Amino acid sequence: MTEVDTTSMTAWIAPRYGGGEVLRAEVVPRPAPGDRDVVVRVRAASVCSGDLHLLTGTPYLLRLGFGLRRPKHRMIGQNLAGEVVAVGGAVTDFRVGDRVFGEVSHGAFAEYVRADAGAFAVVPAALSMEEAAAIPDSGMTALQGLRDIGKVGPGHRVLINGASGGVGSFAVQLAKVLGAHVSAVCSTRHLAMVRDIGADVVIDYTADDFTRTEVPYDVIFDLAGNRKLREIRRVLTADGVFISSAAAPGNNWFGPVRWLTQVALTDLFARQTLKALLMRPAAADLDYLAGLAVEGSLRPVIERQFPLSDTASAIAAFERGHASGKTVLVA
Known part of the structure; x- marks a missing residue:
């Protein structure tokens, strides 16, 4: 019987600034939750312009806060949906097994991500993970x-x-x-x-x-x-x-x-x-948007889907621009 590794995961890493061509998949330690965190098994993620800015390091002024010579956070990705697999001791809003979606500062293009529980909202049963990941x-x-x-x-x-x-x-x-x-x-x-x-x-x-x-x-x-x-x-x-x-x-x-x-x-x-406009993530806004999607007043438009294992191609497609809606990665 093959023993399952619960200590590591695969994540997409940006070792230096550049486009999709600099990305590579690496095996890294799987995160554990802090007191107010949840760890989420990523089922879907979407690409946004912020991902591209942080990956390319442009405008260069950004590098003052995000790393002068290389990205401070090598794991990229901000928008995701998935299932909670671990919760911190102070977390009361979520339990293991909950379907959640939200925006994090980095690391969404990986098998697992850790973030403050306040970054997430519940994915309604009527929404797919791909639809939820396209929203934040x-x-x-x-x-x-x-x-x-x-x-x-x-x-x-x-x-x-x-x-x-x-x-x-x-x-x-x-x-x-x-x-x-x-x-x-x-x-x-x-x-x-x-x-x-x-x-x-x-x-x-x-x-x-x-x-x-x-x-x-x-x-x-x-x-x-x-x-x-x-x-x-x-x-x-x-x-x-x-x-x-x-x-x-x-x-x-x-x-x-x-x-x-x-x-x-x-x-x-x-x-x-x-x-x-400088958007500020808010769980209440995620709940509102999900509610509109469930009632049919809002439809996430997804033009392209890629496997999470082909994140580099998804980024390259996003870089070309002129998208019709969102680009989504599916685990």
Whole structure:
């Protein structure tokens, strides 16, 4: 009888900064829970833009906090769903065997991950692990942008620029849940998908310029960062809200710092509200998003699935961009 090894696991490691080509699978010690932690057996994980920033070390300013010469945390991955296999002594919300999902700081692209129990929420029985793993980063970013900054409500005219990606596909649906009339900007090949998830108006940016519209928007959620601020403000109502997320333009050294500074300074002197979005993970938001998914108001859009054993290929596909929804890894 073969003895099962319960002390080690396989994880995807980034020994240096780079793209998917630097990743390698290594056998490492399996984590044990701290007092407030849970250890989760990863069943599915999804790729987000934060994974790519931490893997490549760009913008280089990030390296001041995440490792100057090589990644401080060699195990990558932030979004996952799986089963709890161990709990810390102070954990009361979860038990061994619970299906959970959430966002962690690192290490999701592995057989097991350890994190504070507060990072997780329960996966409803009606959701698959793949669907749950697709939700955390993108779903919470869309929700906090529209609900908390945009204050989107019934009757608002909302435009999502970059509507076909991970965050965008959630944003279109959440804006509809909040009662808005939704215009969605994407490329030609994504038009059908974006229309299918509920957009009232779909704008093909290869053929039409949304900044030339005659009817202004109450809220513009920018996930593409491909238009000048003055162009966007021109189609925003006098007291409208502009929200800029992580895809803001910038170079490899300082990334979006110049752009975000411009947004902040303009906000000081404009009647319009212009804000940059920094998503903060919250278990309550995960519960809310999962509830919407169960009732059918929200559908995680999954374009590509890879086995967890082929994480490098998944990262390479994500690097190429122009995704239609999420890229998911399945254990």
